[in-house]
Amino acid sequence: MAENAKVITADKLTKRFGAFTAVDAISFEVGAGEIFGFLGANGAGKTTAMRMLTGLLKPTSGRAGVAGYDVFTQSENIKRRIGYMSQRFSLYEDLTVYENVRFYGAVYGLRSETLRAKIKAVLEELDLTHARNTLLAELPLGWKQRLAFSTALIHDPAIVFLDEPTGGVDPITRRQFWEMIYEQAERGTTIFVTTHYMDEAEYCDRVSIMVDGRIAALDTPRGLKQTFQAETMDDVFVRLVRGPKSSVEAGG
Amino acid sequence: MRTILFIIQKEFLQIFRNKQMLPIIFVMPIIQLFVLVHAANFEIRSIRLDVNDMDRSQASQLLQQKLVAGDLFRIVNTSATAMEGRRSLAEAHADVALVIPHNFERELREGKNPVVQVSVDALNGFAAGVSQSYIAALVQEFNAEYLAAIAAAPRGGGQAAAIDLSSSFWYNRTMEYDIFMAPGILVVLITMIGLFLAGMNIVKEKESGTIEQLNVTPINRVQFIAGKLLPFWLLALGELSFGMVFVKLVFDVPFLGSIALVFAAAAIYLVVILSLGLLISTVTETQQQAMFIAWFIMVIFILMSGMFTPIESMPDWAQSISRGNPVAYLIEIIRRVLLKGAAAGDIAQQLWVLSGMAGGVLLLAGLRQRKSTA
Structure with missing residues (x-):
């Protein structure tokens, strides 16, 4: 939980695209094994912040560390220790289940023995052994998402970044997905997840809510509800996003 | 790796x-x-020829035969005037208009180098180049053969006109x-x-x-x-x-x-x-x-x-x-x-x-x- 060693630290992390400041000096810390919810309206800067932490995007200023490495100078070291599941579906539709898992396992440097065992474990865990030679395009979306999650974890990363992992899937699959997230967190993996679903926010250990590139609130779901005297996370979110100053800027 | x-x-x-x-x-x-x-x-398979033979002699006939001996040239029209030949070209009925002058045979025999006029439709520059060089080659070939045939060529004057042609065949005969x-x-x-x-x-x-x-x-x-x-x-x-x-x-x-x-x-x-x-x-x-x-x-x-x-x-x-x-x-x-x-x-x-x-x-x-x- 939060009192453990910090695996993600951001200090005034900023990203500007020309005159537009997408992420405006955000500071936060995430502890090992924590499920950290990263919330915000569309265009609030969530994905931009996540892309900086995963080394996909160069920050403009500030400091950030992931798994003990510096985001500015050691992004390649970071990449070996993190898993990432992007908003856009990230496995190959024209490869089979087995080929996808094998490819990513190999890319992360798993050797033949380990790789074989890993593939077997992943397929069994997802109950996909019978579908190992099925093309990914033919799988239902929910299964694809769960496979993408397991694939992102194939190299046992310390931290996994999930960018809206449950977008577009049905409530039952979402629940299954969160069960997987919990299991993984219990094994000690830190989960950094962005989401639009406020019920999912309730599942997180701590939640940060971004508004216009800044972190407007950061606490446990219970703490947030107390602070904003709200019944649900939904209310907390609406109150923050429709806050006094930010009129309609959230789009984009 | x-x-x-x-x-x-x-x-x-x-x-x-x-x-x-x-x-x-x-x-x-x-x-x-x-x-x-x-x-x-770009192979040139057929060149249509308009011939205006003003000499109507044995030599001019031989020249025409020489030209059509291969499969390449085909005489499609025989014009009476230079004007007619030009019209053939303009209306694209022919690719090449040939004018054989008066006294062609006589001047040839006298070693005077008669001038055969060749007009080529050059809309397609490449084809025109090929046509032109073929005709030049064939005319020269004819020239040499003709002079050799009339062994009684007067005092070598005609021989001077016989230029070596083999080098002109760099266009690859068989194409x-x-x-x-x-x-x-x-x-x-x-x-x-x-x-x-x-x-x-x-x-x-x-x-x-x-x-x-x-x-x-x-x-x-x-x-x-x-x-x-x-x-x-x-x-x-x-x-x-x-x-x-x-x-x-x-x-x-x-x-x-x-x-x-x-x-x-x-x-x-x-x-x-x-x-x-x-x-x-x-x-x-x-x-x-x-x-x-x-x-x-x-x-x-x-x-x-x-x-x-x-x-x-x-x-x-x-x-x-x-x-x-x-x-x-x-x-x-x-x-x-x-x-x-x-x-x-x-x-x-x-x-x-x-x-x-x-x-x-x-x-x-x-x-x-x-x-x-x-």
């Missing part, structure tokens, strides 16, 4: 699983070779154009594989979003580039082998030089083309954009490659551009090695230039290829 092999494996799985792509890769070359080699052809065109088509073929498929492949990963996933893995730049380009390098070389067998069997193109040398040159050339494809993929976001740029480059490369029109006859500025055209170098290499039996030493300069380009473009593309964006 292991990572590269796994990327290559993945690419091949995807290429061979793509049901739309497979026929394009394997049927396209056959059609291109068959159709293009025959269609992209086997397919043999000349086939190497060019082979180059076009492997260029398309390299420029289109490789570039498109990477942009496709951008479009589908899978490139993001690759970018958060520890795959480094060298592994990515090698893994992405090697499959298409192999594919294009495979296609070249296929094409070589094809042109040998179907067109009986002579293989005078070393086949290994052809492949070595193609291997270097493909690095240039594949790197160019990679470079295009780094500056584009969609397959459509990549396609347009690749197409633009392709057209310029091919039109300025010397495949259709000789580079030597281009204006100076165009010739300078051609010096930066890898297609021109490979076509020249393959033609010289296959048709003339050139050895490595003979084409060393072209090989060096291609190698230089390969290194340069690969470096440029490599530098532009980034896992993260600024």
